Amino acid sequence: MAAPAGCCGLEVHVPMGEVLTVQGGRPVDGTVAVRGAKNFVSKAMVAALLGETPSVLRNVPEIRDVTVVTGLLGLHGVDVTQPDDGVLVMDPTDVESAHVADIDAHAGASRIPILFCGPLVHRLGEAFIPDLGGCRIGDRPINYHLDVLRQFGAVVDKREGGIRITAPDGLRGTRIDLPYPSVGATEQVLLTAVRAEGFTELRGAATEPEILDLVAVLQKMGAIIGVDTDRTIRVEGVERLRGYDHRALTDRIETASWACAALATRGQVFVRGATQPEMMTFLNVFRKVGGEFDVTDEGIRFRSPGSRLRPLALETDVHPGFMTDWQQPLVVALTQADGLSIVHETVYENRFGFTKALGGMGARIQVYRECLGSTPCRFGGAQFRHSAAISGPTALRGDDIVVPDLRGGFSYLVAALAATGVSRVQGIELIDRGYERFAEKLEALGADVDWTSTSSVPPARGRVPAHV
Missing domain, CATH: 3.65.10.10 (Enolpyruvate transferase domain)
Structure with a gap:
């Protein structure tokens, strides 16, 4: 069954x-x-929140992480449909805040909600993430993520059951030096910087193929991103992004x-x-x-x-x-x-x-x-x-x-x-x-x-x- x-x-x-x-x-x-890489597909789905028109993602595998992100997007008002096998269409026109209890219940132990923060703050002015789980193969702290968001001007408030992220003055470009080329922190920077005001420079970035495929998705949406050979990523923030049509690696x-x-x-x-x-x-x-x-x-x-x-x-x-x-x-x-x-x-x-x-x-x-x-x-x-x-x-x-x-x-x-x-x-x-x-x-x-x-x-x- x-x-x-x-x-x-x-x-x-x-x-x-x-x-x-x-x-x-x-x-x-x-x-x-x-089919598509687990470590990319879920992040590309989150990126759809940033667009003002629908996004199409192809070569999507039937795995539980996709089901979790689909549900989280739905809780935030994104209409997700599957017109064909391995194809998702995500319409973010009516993005809205989700109830904390619903996020917690649907996400379970998934760590994906942390990546919703930048896009949701851009779209709604705030985001909430429940306490996070994940595979216990190391500490895998989320402090990289929270520090990144603070450097963009976000206010991080610890609440019962999770963390509330706001940006009273909007998110602004910044310079970030990662102590280790964390994939998750690099994804957080990309998803936050593309619509932040001004320029962002990330040194010590992760450059995995899944990261570069995410850069390709964001560029299709209208972002301006450069990746240098010394692990430096430079992003020029833009005011608006559109949807994408992309086949996952x-x-x-x-x-x-x-x-x-x-x-x-x-x-x-x-x-x-x-x-x-x-x-x-x-x-x-x-x-x-x-x-x-x-x-x-x-x-x-x-x-x-x-x-x-x-x-x-x-x-x-x-x-x-x-x-x-x-x-x-x-x-x-x-x-x-x-x-x-x-x-x-x-x-x-x-x-x-x-x-x-x-x-x-x-x-x-x-x-x-x-x-x-x-x-x-x-x-x-x-x-x-x-x-x-x-x-x-x-x-x-x-x-x-x-x-x-x-x-x-x-x-x-x-x-x-x-x-x-x-x-x-x-x-x-x-x-x-x-x-x-x-x-x-x-x-x-x-x-x-x-x-x-x-x-x-x-x-x-x-x-x-x-x-x-």
């Missing part, structure tokens, strides 16, 4: 409150289609996740819709490990070689480095490499929590507080276990697992596919935040999967899921 539909007909396709049973030990083999995280499933199971996956430019760093690592791939106009085919995989040393980093969201499924694949691999996580401080469950499946993974990479990172000397040593190859065996977060959860699926025996994965509905119809895709790849009710499955012991 599917969860209730969103307000424009989008559905989540994972049976809520059920367990996915995976009979592993067979190679994946087949084709999956990947393909999700590079989902693409890499399926590629790692091919590596770990010694199979092959053709990812329809995948494109090479934003995947180049991943493709280099995939080849170094021993994987093979073919790039076509329709997508990328990922194959595992007949020989053993090779170990490697790797550090995650902001773009154009190796993406932190690629790290978790790759760690699963590295359990099958012949030798010792080192992975140094420099983006999120607590992203190796998922390895505990892999140890229960037979993986040999040690995590360390020390920086095991070539250069010390900002977590060095702290108590965060942000480096991992993976010894392989190891024979993984099926186990009972609880999904800890979005990316870690998909990594557990990769491990379950590679493992001998049966795995029962609880909390599987969390993966639906960012992986469209993943259960159907597993079946399309020949995976032996089935659903069982949580009422008949005892809870997995010793593993507590984090909120998403």
Whole structure:
């Protein structure tokens, strides 16, 4: 059964409150289609608030984050329709304030409402965001966002249950230096600066492909934005913006996740819709490990070689480095490499929590507080276990697992596919935040999967899921 539909007909396709049973030990083999990037689509939807005419977003995946943002837009008076599969039309003509209780109830643990602030202050003069959740893979503080809004002249008032943002004198351009190239803070600056009075200069900006696609959307709307090679973004505020018509870039995280499933199971996956430019760093690592791939106009085919995989040393980093969201499924694949691999996580401080469950499946993974990479990172000397040593190859065996977060959860699926025996994965509905119809895709790849009710499955012991 599917969860209730969103307000424009989008559905989540994972049976809520059920367990996915995976009979592993067979190679994946087949084709999956990947659509728009989760980390871009929701932000482009928020950008529609800034326009005075309707916006059209194409290549939209059916994921829960899209359903959440659709609902939030609806609460603020934006008419969202779905005239065709993967197409959203958002009409912001009648934007209005939403009731606090409605925002809180609909957003749940999503962190998306923080990005509504700039656009809503421009349109309505105020915004309210409830207390925020998110994947617990690090502190992920919202202070970057609040500091950014204050620098634009916003007044931030902490209220019971959330934060009220106002700008009595309007939002004005400013100069901002980020201490770290935060994706979320960069998005906040872009969504706020485009209609702020005067010029804004952002130094230390994130320049991920999803950020540049958001810049493209805003430019289509009438914004004036320049991006320099030294991570400086300059915005000249404009008084009015119009709607856009844009096709979202393909999700590079989902693409890499399926590629790692091919590596770990010694199979092959053709990812329809995948494109090479934003995947180049991943493709280099995939080849170094021993994987093979073919790039076509329709997508990328990922194959595992007949020989053993090779170990490697790797550090995650902001773009154009190796993406932190690629790290978790790759760690699963590295359990099958012949030798010792080192992975140094420099983006999120607590992203190796998922390895505990892999140890229960037979993986040999040690995590360390020390920086095991070539250069010390900002977590060095702290108590965060942000480096991992993976010894392989190891024979993984099926186990009972609880999904800890979005990316870690998909990594557990990769491990379950590679493992001998049966795995029962609880909390599987969390993966639906960012992986469209993943259960159907597993079946399309020949995976032996089935659903069982949580009422008949005892809870997995010793593993507590984090909120998403």
